Amino acid sequence: MTCPKTIMLGAALLVVLSAQGAAWGKNPVYQESQGFAPGTPYAAPQAPVNRSTLDAFLVRADEGAAALVLRGPAAAVAVWPVGVAVPEEGLRLLDPKGQPFRPDGRTEARFQTGFSSELPGLVDLPPTASLLKVMAVTPGRYTLDWSQGRSGAKAYMVAVQDGSPYEMDVQLSRMVYALGERPTLTAKMWDAAAGRALAGMDVTASIKIHGSPVTRVLLHDDGLSPDDLAGDGVYSASLPPAVAGPALTDVKVDGGGLADGLSLHRVGHAAYACASESAAIQEARLCQMRKAKGRVATLSVPVVVHARTAGRYRLQGLLTGRDNQGQEVEVAYASTTAHLSKGAAQMVLAYDGAEVARAGVEPPYTLRDVALLDEGAMTVADERRVLGTVDGFRLADLPAALPAGPAPAKRAVPAE
Amino acid sequence: MRGRTRIVVAAVFLLVASSLWAKTGVALVHGKGGADLANASTALAYWTSPMIAAVTKNYAVPSLVCHYDGTQYMWVAGDQVASQIAAFVTAQGITDLVIDTHSFGGVVVRWIFSNPNRNSSYQKVVSVTRWVNTIAAPQKGSEAADLAGTLSGSWLTGWLVSLVGENTDSTKNCRTDDMAYYNQYWLYGTTGRPALPKTFYSISGWGLFNDWAHAEDYGLAALSAVAGLPGEDDGMVAEYSAEAVGTLWFRTEANHHHNRRNDFKPVGTYLSYDF
Numbered sequence: 001m002t003c004p005k006t007i008m009l010g011a012a013l014l015v016v017l018s019a020q021g022a023a024w025g026k027n028p029v030y031q032e033s034q035g036f037a038p039g040t041p042y043a044a045p046q047a048p049v050n051r052s053t054l055d056a057f058l059v060r061a062d063e064g065a066a067a068l069v070l071r072g073p074a075a076a077v078a079v080w081p082v083g084v085a086v087p088e089e090g091l092r093l094l095d096p097k098g099q100p101f102r103p104d105g106r107t108e109a110r111f112q113t114g115f116s117s118e119l120p121g122l123v124d125l126p127p128t129a130s131l132l133k134v135m136a137v138t139p140g141r142y143t144l145d146w147s148q149g150r151s152g153a154k155a156y157m158v159a160v161q162d163g164s165p166y167e168m169d170v171q172l173s174r175m176v177y178a179l180g181e182r183p184t185l186t187a188k189m190w191d192a193a194a195g196r197a198l199a200g201m202d203v204t205a206s207i208k209i210h211g212s213p214v215t216r217v218l219l220h221d222d223g224l225s226p227d228d229l230a231g232d233g234v235y236s237a238s239l240p241p242a243v244a245g246p247a248l249t250d251v252k253v254d255g256g257g258l259a260d261g262l263s264l265h266r267v268g269h270a271a272y273a274c275a276s277e278s279a280a281i282q283e284a285r286l287c288q289m290r291k292a293k294g295r296v297a298t299l300s301v302p303v304v305v306h307a308r309t310a311g312r313y314r315l316q317g318l319l320t321g322r323d324n325q326g327q328e329v330e331v332a333y334a335s336t337t338a339h340l341s342k343g344a345a346q347m348v349l350a351y352d353g354a355e356v357a358r359a360g361v362e363p364p365y366t367l368r369d370v371a372l373l374d375e376g377a378m379t380v381a382d383e384r385r386v387l388g389t390v391d392g393f394r395l396a397d398l399p400a401a402l403p404a405g406p407a408p409a410k411r412a413v414p415a416e
Numbered sequence: 417m418r419g420r421t422r423i424v425v426a427a428v429f430l431l432v433a434s435s436l437w438a439k440t441g442v443a444l445v446h447g448k449g450g451a452d453l454a455n456a457s458t459a460l461a462y463w464t465s466p467m468i469a470a471v472t473k474n475y476a477v478p479s480l481v482c483h484y485d486g487t488q489y490m491w492v493a494g495d496q497v498a499s500q501i502a503a504f505v506t507a508q509g510i511t512d513l514v515i516d517t518h519s520f521g522g523v524v525v526r527w528i529f530s531n532p533n534r535n536s537s538y539q540k541v542v543s544v545t546r547w548v549n550t551i552a553a554p555q556k557g558s559e560a561a562d563l564a565g566t567l568s569g570s571w572l573t574g575w576l577v578s579l580v581g582e583n584t585d586s587t588k589n590c591r592t593d594d595m596a597y598y599n600q601y602w603l604y605g606t607t608g609r610p611a612l613p614k615t616f617y618s619i620s621g622w623g624l625f626n627d628w629a630h631a632e633d634y635g636l637a638a639l640s641a642v643a644g645l646p647g648e649d650d651g652m653v654a655e656y657s658a659e660a661v662g663t664l665w666f667r668t669e670a671n672h673h674h675n676r677r678n679d680f681k682p683v684g685t686y687l688s689y690d691f
Contacts, residue, residue, distance in 0.1 A: 027516040028532040043608055048596040056563065159563060175597045185668045248594055271560055271593035333610045337533060371601055378491060380601055408615045414686040416669055
């Protein structure tokens with residue numbers, strides 16, 4: 001896709017005019033180009049890490065009590081009654097000997113409870129939570145007792161921070177998978193304070209795929225693919241094949257076992273999208289340069305796509321380059337949005353030369369993170385991590401960099 | 417010829433005059449919640465009258481309280497909000513709009529500004545807006561929404577699902593996993609992504625127990641204590657998330673429920689400094 005020195009002005013003009021012509025008609029084509037400030041580091045997209053120190057579970061009210069492990073020194077327990085609009089007033093925490101827990105040896109620890117008389121449904125979680133925060137906890141198995149409960153709840157949601165440095169880091173290998181591809185999931189269980197892996201744990205992923213019951217998959221730390229190394233505390237699994245749907249697929253991870261002679265449980269989560277494949281990126285053609293006043297006014301990258309489903313699509317892509325220190329930095333972003341009929345079509349990423357110049361980076365540039373978005377289905381239809389290289393000119397051939405927009409006005413800060 | 421000159425002069429005069437006499441307005445966009453937030457009265461109750469009065473300088477500034485179904489994804493909500501704002505600015509002749517948002521409303525408005533060509537309403541909103549003030553917007557998601565998702569919805573079966581009531585698209589939209597994906601592919605304004613076409617100012621909260629007589633504060637404190645919100649937070653949204661987009665305007669001790677009101681801290685009065 002390297003640009004030849006010979007400027008393909010005629011072809012570029014045709015592309016621009018055809019796009020503009022479409023914009024004047026019933027099928028508008030929207031194009032956008034933005035440059036980045038010098039030194040904006042490029043970070044490859046990756047799925048977030050969910051770091052959890054949380055134990056959370058749901059328990060039926062008719063069980064009367066539930067066991068909790070608190071390790072301390074500080075810990076917190078929150079309880080939400082399910083299905084009722086009032087908080088649970090009858091909660092108690094019993095110590096490992098089965099006696100009411102008295103952190104200072106004298107006063108029983110009490111849950112703080114409140115409820116809202118405001119409009120229901122406005123808040124993000126039921127405001128009927130009861131909270132117990134305690135300090136100086138002795139590690140042990142405690143009991144959450146609601147046998148005196150009066151709320152009428154049928155179940156309780158319980159969330160516990162046990163106060164220990166035991167963590168579970170959950171991560172998927174990517175955010176978007178191709179249809180039928182099996183996502184790789186890892187869960188690292190470790191003592192964050194000591195930097196020690198927690199081996200021998202049971203780690204399970206629960207996947208709720210659109211329209212199907214929950215599927216459970218065991219993660220392994222056995223060194224067999226997809227796991228890298230046996231016994232390193234990083235548990236891995238290949239999940240069921242990705243299925244396209246209107247929303248991200250949720251993954252819940254439960255990790256547990258024995259740590260310091262007490263049971264340990266952590267919950268974590270992840271989510272991924274499945275490419276809908278309603279359209280596909282087929283190829284990027286030769287980069288075309290349009291000149292004006294002897295400068296490269298526009299860098300255009302025509303991309304051939306094939307739409308299986310007619311609809312409105314956006315193609316976006318990032319140019320990156322290397323700064324003087326060899327660090328990969330962002331240069332410019334471009335997108336084009338149009339309604340595509342079924343079949344092959346050409347979409348043009350048009351990078352404004354003055355925007356490209358802003359980063360102050362010499363070519364060649366890498367065309368990265370090219371994604372074709374299905375705006376009707378709100379899915380990623382297809383993507384390419386790298387689609388080619390843009391070259392064949394020098395930074396000095398670009399117009400003067402457009403000045404960055406005005407800095408946001410400094411506003412008086414209210415003094416609280 | 418003389419008549420034609422007069423027309424041209426008059427046209428130029430009108431053009432200049434209209435720019436000199438820009439008419440300012442404000443739109444308030446609420447966060448997620450129930451489907452009944454699609455009702456105007458519920459949306460008004462969300463913000464409370466004292467807050468609206470404070471923001472609008474006792475209703476001297478033309479205002480719109482947007483009302484959308486609080487259970488929906490940002491693009492569904494965005495369509496409703498953009499349509500309402502476009503109708504408002506057209507009807508009122510507003511040429512200088514400030515948008516104030518709370519919580520998920522900040523994500524909804526960022527969706528609009530990340531997709532200015534989605535339809536004519538979006539274009540209208542973007543073109544007429546001076547800037548956007550986002551109060552405690554979960555721009556990188558909310559660990560509290562993660563907790564809601566973990567405890568409820570997908571993982572339960574049968575009768576429990578309907579009882580928990582948190583298995584909504586908007587709650588899912590606010591989870592950190594989902595926002596990481598939307599920030600990477602669909603939204604502008606975070607580090608490494610294109611800039612938004614207008615300035616966003618963020619307001620983040622760091623307080624929890626604002627009012628011991630206010631029972632909702634217990635719920636927020638419980639969330640903050642157990643949900644694993646990193647750094648300071650307002651009980652629902654951590655400051656790192658609220659400040660992930662735009663320029664930080666100020667931090668407030670008001671927690672997530674009080675920073676959409678004008679009670680514990682005069683947040684509405686601060687917002688009125690724009691007019």
